Amino acid sequence: MTPDAAAPTDLTGKTCIVTGANGGIGLSICDHFAALGAQVLATDVDDRFAGMDATYQPFDLLDAEGLQAAQDWITKAEPDVMFNNAALFDMGSVLQADLVQFDRLFGVNVRAFYALMQASAQSMIAKGKQGSIINMASQAGHRGEALVAHYCATKAAVISYTQSAALALAPHKIRVNAISPGVIDTPMWKTVDGLFAKFEGKEIGQKKREVGEAVPLGYMGSPEDVARVAVFLASQQSSYMTAQTIGVDGGNVLR
Numbered sequence: 001m002t003p004d005a006a007a008p009t010d011l012t013g014k015t016c017i018v019t020g021a022n023g024g025i026g027l028s029i030c031d032h033f034a035a036l037g038a039q040v041l042a043t044d045v046d047d048r049f050a051g052m053d054a055t056y057q058p059f060d061l062l063d064a065e066g067l068q069a070a071q072d073w074i075t076k077a078e079p080d081v082m083f084n085n086a087a088l089f090d091m092g093s094v095l096q097a098d099l100v101q102f103d104r105l106f107g108v109n110v111r112a113f114y115a116l117m118q119a120s121a122q123s124m125i126a127k128g129k130q131g132s133i134i135n136m137a138s139q140a141g142h143r144g145e146a147l148v149a150h151y152c153a154t155k156a157a158v159i160s161y162t163q164s165a166a167l168a169l170a171p172h173k174i175r176v177n178a179i180s181p182g183v184i185d186t187p188m189w190k191t192v193d194g195l196f197a198k199f200e201g202k203e204i205g206q207k208k209r210e211v212g213e214a215v216p217l218g219y220m221g222s223p224e225d226v227a228r229v230a231v232f233l234a235s236q237q238s239s240y241m242t243a244q245t246i247g248v249d250g251g252n253v254l255r
């Protein structure tokens, strides 16, 4: 049997939603989906979109009205693919990280993530679409960290919801998977590196250098490394995969 060359990664005719679209990974995902023929609908909190080849609509997912408007926007869009990517990072141990930080991180990374996944799933069922939902987890979701209590917990929640959603949506042939990046060189790392400098007394740039060198492959990943896996999960190439969390981490987490 010859490999199916027609199905592989083509997204022509597919409507793909991307949240956190102005971020390092989000921008690359938008580019990759558009290059494969998808109609990309992008959203982030900023007024303007930094990329190209996407229809952009801003929503603040921490704001109740903004979140409801984003849910309505998704329902109207009738997506085939949902790339559920927006998130906030912050640091603190369980002795320091307060409930204000809890509400912000869980508000975007879990509450809004859940609401938008649900809106996508409901639309796919209503329109009879055998879609693909891709959630952004993290290596932080597989193991707690002393100084990163809330963020790790939000990403563990993403992995759990991915499994529950995949099982609930399997009868509708809607697939739900997650990606767990390791350390990816994006603007988020300016924040992460600055926070580690504060919490661990490091020089600016030191933590980023150290985490890159500690990866078994020896360097930080790029947004494109993540985008290629997102393309795989969005496309028919992964048609028999659901409820999985795929590591894109250079070998950091052994499953």
Ligand SMILES: NC(=O)c1ccc[n+]([C@@H]2O[C@H](COP(=O)([O-])OP(=O)(O)OC[C@H]3O[C@@H](n4cnc5c(N)ncnc54)[C@H](O)[C@@H]3O)[C@@H](O)[C@H]2O)c1
Binding pocket: 019, 020, 021, 022, 023, 024, 025, 026, 043, 044, 045, 046, 059, 060, 061, 062, 063, 085, 086, 087, 088, 108, 136, 137, 138, 139, 140, 180, 181, 182, 183, 184, 185, 186, 187, 188, 189
């Ligand atoms: N960069 C890494 O090393 C890494 C590692 C593991 C997981 N991740 C995950 O990958 C995803 C993308 O990360 P990134 O590195 O591109 O980060 P990023 O900070 O560049 O992108 C995240 C985006 O989410 C958006 N966002 C945050 N709060 C929002 C709100 N209230 N409303 C709407 N949008 C909001 C931000 O504006 C930003 O554009 C995130 O889920 C992150 O947790 C990143």
